[in-house]
Amino acid sequence: MHCDVLVIGAGAAGLMTAITAANFGHKVLLVDHANKPGKKILMSGGGRCNFTNYYVEPDRFLSQNPHFCKSALSRYTQWDFIQLVDKHGIGYHEKELGQLFCDGKAKAILEMLLDELASAGAQLHMNCSISQILASENGYQVNSTLGKISANKLVVATGGLSIPTLGATGFGYEIAEKFGHTLQPTRAGLVPFTFSDQHKALFASLSGSSIDAVASVGDTSFRGGVLFTHRGLSGPAILQISSYWEAGDVLTLNLLPDIDAAQWLTSLRTEAPKKQLKTLLVNHWTKAITEAFDGIFDLSRTLATLSNEDINQLAKSLNEWPLRPSGTEGYRTAEVTLGGVNVDEVSSKSLESKHQPGLYFVGEVLDVTGHLGGFNFQWAWASAVACATAI
Ligand code: FDA
Numbered sequence: 001m002h003c004d005v006l007v008i009g010a011g012a013a014g015l016m017t018a019i020t021a022a023n024f025g026h027k028v029l030l031v032d033h034a035n036k037p038g039k040k041i042l043m044s045g046g047g048r049c050n051f052t053n054y055y056v057e058p059d060r061f062l063s064q065n066p067h068f069c070k071s072a073l074s075r076y077t078q079w080d081f082i083q084l085v086d087k088h089g090i091g092y093h094e095k096e097l098g099q100l101f102c103d104g105k106a107k108a109i110l111e112m113l114l115d116e117l118a119s120a121g122a123q124l125h126m127n128c129s130i131s132q133i134l135a136s137e138n139g140y141q142v143n144s145t146l147g148k149i150s151a152n153k154l155v156v157a158t159g160g161l162s163i164p165t166l167g168a169t170g171f172g173y174e175i176a177e178k179f180g181h182t183l184q185p186t187r188a189g190l191v192p193f194t195f196s197d198q199h200k201a202l203f204a205s206l207s208g209s210s211i212d213a214v215a216s217v218g219d220t221s222f223r224g225g226v227l228f229t230h231r232g233l234s235g236p237a238i239l240q241i242s243s244y245w246e247a248g249d250v251l252t253l254n255l256l257p258d259i260d261a262a263q264w265l266t267s268l269r270t271e272a273p274k275k276q277l278k279t280l281l282v283n284h285w286t287k288a289i290t291e292a293f294d295g296i297f298d299l300s301r302t303l304a305t306l307s308n309e310d311i312n313q314l315a316k317s318l319n320e321w322p323l324r325p326s327g328t329e330g331y332r333t334a335e336v337t338l339g340g341v342n343v344d345e346v347s348s349k350s351l352e353s354k355h356q357p358g359l360y361f362v363g364e365v366l367d368v369t370g371h372l373g374g375f376n377f378q379w380a381w382a383s384a385v386a387c388a389t390a391i
Contacts, residue, residue: 003029003123005391006142006151009172010037010124012380013363014157015113020388021155022120029149030117031128034167038110040159043166044377049106051085052078052381053374054098060371061379062243064184068343069368069379072351072386078374081381088112099373133175139358153358153391157384160337160364161186168331172365176341179356184342184367188334189243192234193251193325203228206292211285214254215241223257232325239372242328243338253321255293256284261315265303269311273304277314336376340367350390351383360387 005021007014010032018030030037041049053060056078061069082100085092090112091103102108117124125146132143139152158172173183195203206228213226215237227235245251256264268280277299282290294300297317306314328334341361345354351366353359362383370376 001029001147002150003027004151005029005153005155005388006031006140006149007155007157008032008130008175009157009159009363009365010034010126011040011157011159011167011363012038012113012377013159013384014155015117016381016384017155017157017360017362017388018122018124019113019116019120020385021391022117022122024388024391026391028120028122029125029151030122031125031130031144031146031149032167033127033129033169035126037124037126038113039166040163041110041113041377042106043163044106045101045374047106048101048104049109050095050099050101050374050377051092051109052081052100052378054078054094054100056375056378060373060375062189062338062369063343063367065343065367068346068348068366069382071348072382073378075389076382076385078378080385081378084116085109085112088115097373130171133178135179135356135359153360155360155362155387155391156365157362158365160340161331162188162334162337162364164331168337172361173340175359176353176361176365179353179359181345181353181355182342184339186337186339187246188328188330188336189338189369190239190335190372191242191328191330191333192229193232193238193242193245194327194329195232195323196326197324199323200232202292202296203232204230206289209286209288210235211255211289212257213237214257216252216254217241217244217249220244226253231329233323236372239335243336243369243371245325245328247327251323251325253323254319255321256318259284259319261318262312265306265311265315266308269303269306274302276300276302335372336369337364338367338369340365343367347390349386351387352390360391362387 004026007030022028090108134141140154142149210225210227214223222237222240224237225235363380
């Protein structure tokens with residue numbers, strides 16, 4: 001079997017590469033070892049697929065080279081993808097912070113891509129495993145369960161390591177290394193934290209409740225919901241900050257993000273000295289959270305009993321509560337994989353390998369990771385279009 005372009009991986013980036021390359025007139029073969037394409041699209045955004053964001057900016061992406069993503073993102077923007085969604089009559093809405101979700105199910109986005117794929121004339125083969133890839137004079141020779149495939153160009157769109165049950169493997173990294181690429185160390189991103197210290201039982205007791213807080217690691221902070229879980233902490237602010245956290249780092253939570261707790265407690269000590277801390281804090285947190293935190297912050301005290309030193313200590317805990325996660329839930333639940341194929345060895349314009357002509361990398365397999373909010377799909381769409389256009 002021969003094709004102009006062989007794309008490995010029928011996820012977001014692989015589908016978009018195949019569609020675009022086929023629309024340019026290339027004979028495209030898209031293969032995947034899983035039984036169905038686009039499994040992560042179906043699971044994404046809680047089943048409604050947060051397919052892009054109104055505010056796509058390069059600073060919403062992590063990479064060892066933060067400039068790498070700029071070229072592709074500027075040439076296929078969120079507006080281009082929205083136009084495609086509109087063309088297919090798929091209803092969507094902004095949930096918050098520019099995040100665009102389907103009104104209905106995520107399936108609509110996958111069906112849209114599969115319709116585009118069929119009308120572009122690309123061939124899709126699922127349940128296809130690849131055992132060997134060799135570079136030849138005219139391109140690539142690939143041994144697969146479909147038989148031998150020869151291709152002029154090879155696009156690696158195999159994604160990262162997150163959620164192996166959805167088909168994730170490190171195959172793209174193996175291909176990259178085989179052709180002389182280096183990898184940036186990989187780790188789970190957009191992932192809940194786990195705890196093994198005294199906080200584990202506290203968070204477990206509050207499992208299912210959430211609080212508005214600012215989560216920080218070093219100089220990076222995200223405000224949003226922090227969800228207590230049986231194993232630790234999750235929710236949007238935690239998922240976002242997890243991409244900046246490395247083992248051993250301290251995570252701090254500001255539990256009163258709109259309040260300077262030291263000033264607030266000092267003035268209330270004069271105005272309402274008999275008030276218990278609990279009665280003040282229950283106006284900002286739920287009753288269950290206030291009661292659970294009583295054990296840690298001693299909230300049964302009345303304001304009058306607090307010395308300046310007590311106020312400073314308590315205020316620091318409320319505005320900068322230091323926590324030490326024991327780890328993260330890892331690739332089992334992580335939405336993305338940080339690190340990957342070193343982008344300094346790939347052209348930012350064409351996504352072609354600088355070591356191996358005719359070999360391309362798109363999507364999450366590269367060391368480009370977006371924040372939560374539709375940025376990872378936008379990177380998949382944009383890198384795919386940049387690659388297919390260059391082919
Ligand atoms: P992706 O992982 O989508 O596709 C890779 C494909 O390669 C898969 O089909 C896989 O089967 C195939 N493959 C792997 N190894 C192979 C091998 N050895 N041989 C053949 N094929 C192989 N992002 C976002 O922007 N908005 C959102 O709402 C969400 N929500 C979300 C929820 C959940 C639960 C997860 C896990 C992730 C998200 N994401 C997200 C992240 C987003 O899904 C992710 O960044 C993109 O799917 C990456 O697209 P890729 O095509 O690069 O990889």
